[in-house]
Amino acid sequence: MTASEKFTLGLRSFATVITKGVFEITHSSFALIGLAVIFGIITLTARPELRQLGEVKLFSWLQTRQIVETGFESQLDAIDRATASNPQDLPKQQAAVAFWLSKKYRVAPEPLSALVAEAYKISQHSNLDPTLILAVMAVESGFNPFAQSPVGAQGLMQVMTHVHKDKYENFGGQFAAFDPLTNLRVGVKVLQECIQRAGSMEGGLRYYVGAANIEDDGGYAGKVMAEHTRLQMVAKGRTVPIFRPQVAPAPAPRAAENETVAAVFNS
Incomplete structure (x- = not known):
């Protein structure tokens, strides 16, 4: 086997090892994320007060983002106050x-x-x-x-x-x-x-x-x-x-x- 062939073979082996490592890390990361989501759902189901707090925080964050982007707060119930019909x-x-x-x-x-x-x-x-x-x-x-x-x-x-x-x-x-x-x-x-x-x-x-x-x-x-x-x-x-x-x-x-x-x- 020539030196060039040895170099090419070594490069292929290195690439294979890197690819497998990336796959395993990514696969493990997705698994960890999946486990985190499952445990989060179980926790929120068992602790309604945490779920409610999370909803309030999320809604507050969404309102803040809405104000930043549009200049005013979103009020989806405004349609209920309108005296109008088709x-x-x-x-x-x-x-x-x-x-x-x-x-x-x-x-x-x-x-x-x-x-x-x-x-x-x-x-x-x-x-x-x-x-x-x-x-x-x-x-x-x-x-x-x-x-x-x-x-x-x-x-x-x-x-x-x-x-x-x-x-x-x-x-x-x-x-x-x-x-x-x-x-x-x-x-x-x-x-x-x-x-x-x-x-x-x-x-x-x-x-x-x-x-x-x-x-x-x-x-x-x-x-x-x-x-x-x-x-x-x-x-x-x-x-x-x-x-x-x-x-x-x-x-x-x-x-x-x-x-x-x-x-x-x-x-």
């Missing part, structure tokens, strides 16, 4: 109303869909047409849940919060006036009481706007009834032209509302 999930009649209102008042169809669905749900036990409820919202606030009139009427239905604060007690207090669905429910209750007291829809609307004791309601009842009629036609599948308001709906005339509404509901 208009495609609504019945055909309700979806038509939601899309029509969305186009006219330039409001996203998703939150409008949630309001339309709630109006139809409430109508079942309030004896009020859902399109009337939606018409009141349209005229009162243009579907702005944070609207406020000069005399303190607030939210979608422009409820006088300080007059009807008792109605918000079941919803956690007066700040619930700015929760769209709560304001809708309280507003419907007030409207229902107004109509019952007046004995007619038009008269109830005058009470609602605080114009029961004055001659001119500023055309409020007429505006609501006209929008109510349009929405009824939309709900029936009719094609109804959209005439957008030139400006955002102004608060209904409530000059005497403080005194009128308080007198109506506190008497």
Whole structure:
């Protein structure tokens, strides 16, 4: 055997030994990792408090990483606080109303869909047409849940919060006036009481706007009834032209509302 062949054979033997060593070390490492994982699982199963502590630490670390990478904390439950739904999930009649209102008042169809669905749900036990409820919202606030009139009427239905604060007690207090669905429910209750007291829809609307004791309601009842009629036609599948308001709906005339509404509901 020549010197060159001996060198080549020795090099091959060295490579074989190195390869076997690396395999055995790697294999042993994987085995050790596997054993560590198994013992870790057994420990965490036997010691729930350690598992809980580990989960808290891991969640805290993930939050920290999220803040570092995005600049704000991840809140996956935010979707649960959103007043919105997919208009495609609504019945055909309700979806038509939601899309029509969305186009006219330039409001996203998703939150409008949630309001339309709630109006139809409430109508079942309030004896009020859902399109009337939606018409009141349209005229009162243009579907702005944070609207406020000069005399303190607030939210979608422009409820006088300080007059009807008792109605918000079941919803956690007066700040619930700015929760769209709560304001809708309280507003419907007030409207229902107004109509019952007046004995007619038009008269109830005058009470609602605080114009029961004055001659001119500023055309409020007429505006609501006209929008109510349009929405009824939309709900029936009719094609109804959209005439957008030139400006955002102004608060209904409530000059005497403080005194009128308080007198109506506190008497």
